[in-house]
Amino acid sequence: GDSVTQMEGPVTLSEEAFLTINCTYTATGYPSLFWYVQYPGEGLQLLLKATKADDKGSNKGFEATYRKETTSFHLEKGSVQVSDSAVYFCALWANSGYALNFGKGTSLLVTP
């Protein structure tokens, strides 16, 4: 079945460091891919998305490119801030049904 694998956390970075959180997926067909973020004490928020191969999603300085050849959707940010500390979830939608398939989440802590 469809699934998402993302790197284990926690990830600890200093402010202004470069961030990469790896995400790979397994799916039949051409799923849509998402990154969600969960700040402490809050629900999940959609951060960015890509619906077809080679699409780049971007928001708030974060980027991810849908790479079909490597079945990946890695999240990157050039310079993280303390306010980026949160849990990041990679997810896919198989273009049918209601279910989003989520990864286990990667906790990010950014220190001053």
Added chain:
Amino acid sequence: ETGVTQTPRHLVMGMTNKKSLKCEQHLGHNAMYWYKQSAKKPLELMFVYSLEERVENNSVPSRFSPECPNSSHLFLHLHTLQPEDSALYLCASSQESGRTYNEQFFGPGTRLTVL
């Protein structure tokens, strides 16, 4: 209130108790969802209601019973739970329009502890 609200935010219950979680969405959406978020595990979709009818039920034990009285409200009734049911329960809503993906908006969750 705006967005998706959930009450209570925290709940501690014994295995013999009966309690209910409440979710309300203020976005005019027509679909609502219950998810379970456990530590070190992916989010698990439990139930989906679209236009107030249950359209998906992912093999959830019968000790969890959902109710959707209208498009703005969703309940999760709990009875005779087990300690392994302790988790964060998230509610979400979306505007469904056929089979295209529409962003799900999440509430802050109810942190449930079963003793």
